[in-house]
Amino acid sequence: MTYPWLKDIEQQLSTSFAAGRFHHGQLFNGQQGVGKSALVEQLANALLCQQPNGVQPCGQCKSCQLNQAGTHPDKFNVAIEGQSIGVDDIRTVSHFMSHSAAQNGNKVVIIKDCHKMTTAAANALLKTLEEPSPERFLLLTSTATTQLPATILSRCSRTDVQVSDQMSAQQWLASLQIIDYPWLSLFYKQPLLIQAWQEAEQLESVDQLYKFATELKQGHNFSALVDIINKDSELVRVFCLFISEQLKQQLVSGMDFDTYQQSQQALTEFYQNSTQVLGLNLPLAISRLAYSLRK
Ligand SMILES: [Zn+2]
The missing domain is CATH 3.40.50.300 (P-loop containing nucleotide triphosphate hydrolases)
Incomplete structure (x- = not known):
């Protein structure tokens, strides 16, 4: 099997x-x-x-x-x-x-x-x-x-091909000693992605991205965040997923829908720019995103 x-x-x-x-x-x-x-x-x-x-x-x-x-x-x-x-x-x-x-x-x-x-x-x-x-x-x-x-x-x-039974993925990850990350359930449908992060010793970096996403505010020093994303451009998608999930939770707890949509739009633009624009000034782009989200 x-x-x-x-x-x-x-x-x-x-x-x-x-x-x-x-x-x-x-x-x-x-x-x-x-x-x-x-x-x-x-x-x-x-x-x-x-x-x-x-x-x-x-x-x-x-x-x-x-x-x-x-x-x-x-x-x-x-x-x-x-x-x-x-x-x-x-x-x-x-x-x-x-x-x-x-x-x-x-x-x-x-x-x-x-x-x-x-x-x-x-x-x-x-x-x-x-x-x-x-x-x-x-x-x-x-x-x-x-x-x-x-x-x-x-x-x-x-x-x-999909993970039809998330419990089995969860158990499988637990057998690899991957358990106590608050974001883990977002990837139960992609368990091998998490395993690949473990093998590349990136789990801590992903966890840091999660913390950045939950505390994103303008004026922070984003250099640690920029370092992580620069090392592996794939992680931009993960970072954006974390922010998007954050926004969904805020919508549930009372954010008005227009603000929610504008925030998701700013996030989409950030993602497109960071994956398509060569030589993008990433610290500036993150700072702008933080500013849009704060509004
Ligand atoms: Zn044989």
């Missing part, structure tokens, strides 16, 4: 797998930190395994050993270089698919973040999806299927 909250999805996949109804093009959609990568890796290994139990690879056979070593010749992982997946990457996929399997069985291609395909790449992939060959499988993941062409979507079997 990959993660406890994916138990139901794995069960469904096992059923179609056992019945020989496993679709040749599988798309796994869900937000970051939910376990899509682990799920497709496991599926690929099960498709290549000589004696899988449902979607669980046996872990013993030659194929499983090759997968554990990361050298299975019938598995191909499309790596994203830069911002997009180009047509050359997909040509490599078609080429890989067209050759016979080294282990006399299935061949599997994994394309993560497939919404990053260029239009030409998507068109090239469409050919592979339209003319499926037996024993060839495409496993795709995406955090933004709305960015995919309808032609791709219609030719894939689609599975939404």
